[in-house]
Amino acid sequence: QSALTQPASVSGSPGQSITISCTGTSSDVGSYNLVSWYQQHPGKAPKVMIYEVTKRPSGVSNRFSGSKSGNTASLTISGLQAEDEADYYCCSYAGSSTWVFGGGTKLTVL
Amino acid sequence: EVQLVQSGAEVKKPGESLKISCKGSGYSFNNYWIGWVRQMPGKGLEWMGIIYLGDSDTRYSPSFQGQVTISADKSINTAYLQWSSLKASDTAMYYCARPARSGSATPPTNWGQGTLVTVSS
Numbered sequence: 382q383s384a385l386t387q388p389a390s391v392s393g394s395p396g397q398s399i400t401i402s403c404t405g406t407s408s409d410v411g412s413y414n415l416v417s418w419y420q421q422h423p424g425k426a427p428k429v430m431i432y433e434v435t436k437r438p439s440g441v442s443n444r445f446s447g448s449k450s451g452n453t454a455s456l457t458i459s460g461l462q463a464e465d466e467a468d469y470y471c472c473s474y475a476g477s478s479t480w481v482f483g484g485g486t487k488l489t490v491l
Numbered sequence: 492e493v494q495l496v497q498s499g500a501e502v503k504k505p506g507e508s509l510k511i512s513c514k515g516s517g518y519s520f521n522n523y524w525i526g527w528v529r530q531m532p533g534k535g536l537e538w539m540g541i542i543y544l545g546d547s548d549t550r551y552s553p554s555f556q557g558q559v560t561i562s563a564d565k566s567i568n569t570a571y572l573q574w575s576s577l578k579a580s581d582t583a584m585y586y587c588a589r590p591a592r593s594g595s596a597t598p599p600t601n602w603g604q605g606t607l608v609t610v611s612s
Contacts, residue, residue, distance in 0.1 A: 426603065432591055432598065432600050472598040472599075473598065474596070480538040485535040485536070
């Protein structure tokens with residue numbers, strides 16, 4: 382059960398769009414539409430931004446969207462804002478009631 | 492409102508035992524899985540294991556199997572994570588988390604506030 386692969390860092394200017402990828406295998410991301418994305422600010426607990434690949438919880442800005450193609454899921458943030466600067470993690474169901482997380486991506490808003 | 496409230500920060504010495512808790516409220520506790528996630532200082536999230544409160548079915552990540560024990564007391568809506576002999580490398584923040592759907596061990600949507608465990612001689 383290896384961690385999902387995310388870029389270590391991404392950056393963008395206010396107002397721009399960025400995409401964070403999350404690559405797994407046919408045993409996790411590729412087999413289930415059960416990928417979630419979390420935002421974590423320093424010293425805070427993770428907060429779900431997207432679940433089940435594309436669903437956005439109540440209260441999460443519609444600037445956040447998710448997608449999946451094959452073994453890779455993606456999180457897109459449009460209209461980048463300063464408060465979006467945080468660490469982002471993906472997590473996939475991996476069968477048999479198990480989870481696997483990505484290594485995390487640090488988003489810097491320039 | 493769904494809430495997961497974890498026990499407070501702990502400072503322990505190597506070799507000591509520890510049990511931390513996660514109390515759920517605002518939902519039917521018995522119908523959900525609860526997972527535990529480790530975050531070492533400056534590092535990412537790692538899935539440790541998960542328990543179904545209905546029948547105590549428990550699964551562990553291979554990385555944590557034999558290193559920790561996950562349990563629950565459904566009479567008080569509480570899940571536990573315990574160590575029998577702590578090591579300095581167990582120093583981390585530990586989160587409990589719950590999936591969106593009852594009866595399903597899908598990735599979590601609700602998180603506890605975290606319990607900081609510090610192990611130092």
